Amino acid sequence: MTARTRRGSDHPFAAPLLLIATHASGRTAEALATAAAAGPASSRRTSARLARLALALEAPEVAARLLDSHPPIASDARDLALRGQLALALGEYTAARTYLLQAGRLERRMRWSGMVTKVEAELALLDPAWGPRLPASSSRALPTPARPAPGRILHLLTNSLPYRPSGYGVRAQHVALCQRDVGLDPEMVTRAGFPGNEGTTGVGVSDTIDGVTYHRLSPGLEPGLTIERVAQSTAAGLLDLVAQRRPVLLQPTTNYVNAQIALAVGEAAALPVVYEVRGFLEQTWISQMGEGAESSERYTAVRAIETACMRRATGIVTLSETMRADIVERGGIDPERVAVIPNGVDVDRFVPGRRDEALAARLGIAATDTVVGYISSFVRYEGIGCLIEAAARLRQRGRNVVLLLVGDGAARSELEAIAARTGLDRDGGVIFTGRVPHVEVERYYRTIDIFVVPRTNDRVSRLVTPLKPFEAMAMAKALVVSAVPALLEIVREDETGRSFPAEDPAALADAIEALVDDPAARRRMGEAARAWVSDHRTWAHNGQRYLELYQRLGVV
Structure with missing residues (x-):
């Protein structure tokens, strides 16, 4: 054979x-x-x-x-x-x-x-008719007579600091602090199973961070349960907590699972619900999948259930005017019930300072290098690939620029491949630091001369304003952003920063090059940026915004 x-x-x-x-x-x-x-x-x-x-x-x-x-x-x-x-x-x-x-x-x-x-x-x-199974009587939730604790608000979160260091957790902590500063009494509540579902064990049913109480609902809940089981456990725990803590208001934060839980418990306990919409997760998913996914069952159903939750809520908080416009355009939502309470920054923590020479030396950055940087999660819609290509162009033009990328994520291997393909990874042209502790992030900001937010032209980028630009502005860094509506809300052209057409590496290289060649313009823009966030985007300002919304809705 x-x-x-x-x-x-x-x-x-x-x-x-x-x-x-x-x-x-x-x-x-x-x-x-x-x-x-x-x-x-x-x-x-x-x-x-x-x-x-x-x-x-x-x-x-x-x-x-x-x-x-x-x-x-x-x-x-x-x-x-x-x-x-x-x-x-x-x-x-x-x-x-x-x-x-x-x-x-x-x-x-x-x-x-x-x-x-x-x-x-x-x-x-995803069924609008879904709701957690609660006791037929809500008597155990609010004993009679029930006397709510003045100004007490229970915020329902998916996760939080210190176990998940992210912008979501940072904002939650500052929301609590700014509300406390105006006489409110916020307490934070995390979904059942957190942080055990992320590998952290031995956590009690509550802890305190800078004086803010975090209630941990069933922190040791069996990992791997379905989202419905987790939601059911969260609802039962939240109802018990309402009985104990006697809030005047429930405030769930993105996404719809938290909103559905809070709306059901709020109905059972006769409490108003303000839904804090920090993002449109269906749009985030589209940014990963491509525009063709808009016809998918997931996109259609998630957008519908999010809209249904917004309509049922007593009030809505969101982060930007572009997000507010999207919410109102869905229909059936009174614009007066939607308040913009933007991301902010602690200007007492994020202060300008000289480059951290010890860190620069450890990273291999020379005194003559101009450092272009970004601090973020490495996901596609951040547009970091465009920034790498722009930096490579600048190096080819003979500019002494070093690209400092702080963070990590699913797109890292692809970004490293782009750096290799463009030659930027040679001779120290790009530095990938990986994740860094949140307490050290200021050191990296001080090492950066020009901070770039190169988000793509996806719908999620057009709508949602990230947290990091405000921190960079507070550090008096020259800012370059892609020209998407959510970012143009915070940049005054040639005053607090510069913009470039999204996903255009040549235009981005030109915008950065102009600032590389003009240190005086960098200083002027950085100082103006810090002044602007100090006047318009501090967490301290947000406390009064929350209080005014609650008073307008008649809930405090």
Whole structure:
């Protein structure tokens, strides 16, 4: 018998191994593009292997192109399960449930059963009629006679400091502090299971941060529960807490899960609810998936349930005028009930100062280098790839610039690949620090000369203003931002900063170069930026804004 030898390109493992190797070398985007191009001509088995790898690399659109060339096999449990996983990643929950149920009937596997349970829980909470099961009588929530504690507000959060250091937690802490400064009595409440669900164990049912009380609902709740089980446990815990703490108001913070819980408990306990909308998570998801995902079941359902929660709330707080306009345009929401209480900054903590020479030396930054930097999570809509390309152009023009990128995230390997492709990673042109402790972030700001916020032109970037620009402005840094509405709200052109067309590295390079060549303009803009945030964007200002909203709504 004569042995047959397969050509390398036809071997069922050749394409998957090439994808893995290319990804491992930091060229994930190239790997996925190659897989997508090769997929339609591949065998069913090879396409399935490539699709699984694409899903693992969080590229469901590539997995979809690979599987589209091969129809489903109704008798193949693994094929059906793979398509169920793909549908889930694409936000098509009903299709995901159908595929996974079919796979489970053919071949019983705990993993597929667990995925079905997860999908059904997600679908349940996206139903406007969903609500947690609360006692038929709310008598245990508010004893009779119930005398609310004056000015006491319970804020419901998904997570918080110190266990999750993020802008979400930083704002929550400052909301509590600024409310306390105007005579209110805020207390923070985190969802059931936090922080145990993030690997932190041994946490009690409450702790205190700078005098602010944080109630931890079931902090040791079993990890891995469905979102519906977590929501149910949170609602029960919040109802008990209402009985104990006797607030005058409930204030859930993004997302709709927190809002649904607070609205149900508020109805049971006859308490008003102010929903703090800090972002539009359906838009954040679109920024990761692409505009075509707007037709998905997930996008449509999340936007609908968020809108329903906004309509039911007594009042709404949001972060910018662009966000307020989006909320009002949804319809059925009185503009008078929507208050803009923007992100702010502690100008007593974030103060200008000389470059941290010890840190600069450790990072390999020379005294003659102009440091261009950004501090953020590394996700696609931050536009950091555009900033890397702009910095590479400046180095090619002979400018002594060093790009300092502080943070980490899912896009890091792709960003490192861009730095390698453009040559910026040679001779210290770019520094990736990884995450740094929040208490040290000022040292990194002081090391930066020009702070760039290069957000993309995605809808989420056009609507939501990030926290970091305010910190940079308080540190008197020259600011360059992409020209999206949410960022143009905070920059006065050539006065407190400069803007450039989003996703245009050539224009960004020109904007940065002008400031590299003009240190006096950097100083002038930095001083004006600090003056502006001191007058308009301090956390201290926000306390009065909250108080005025509550008084207007008649809840305090």
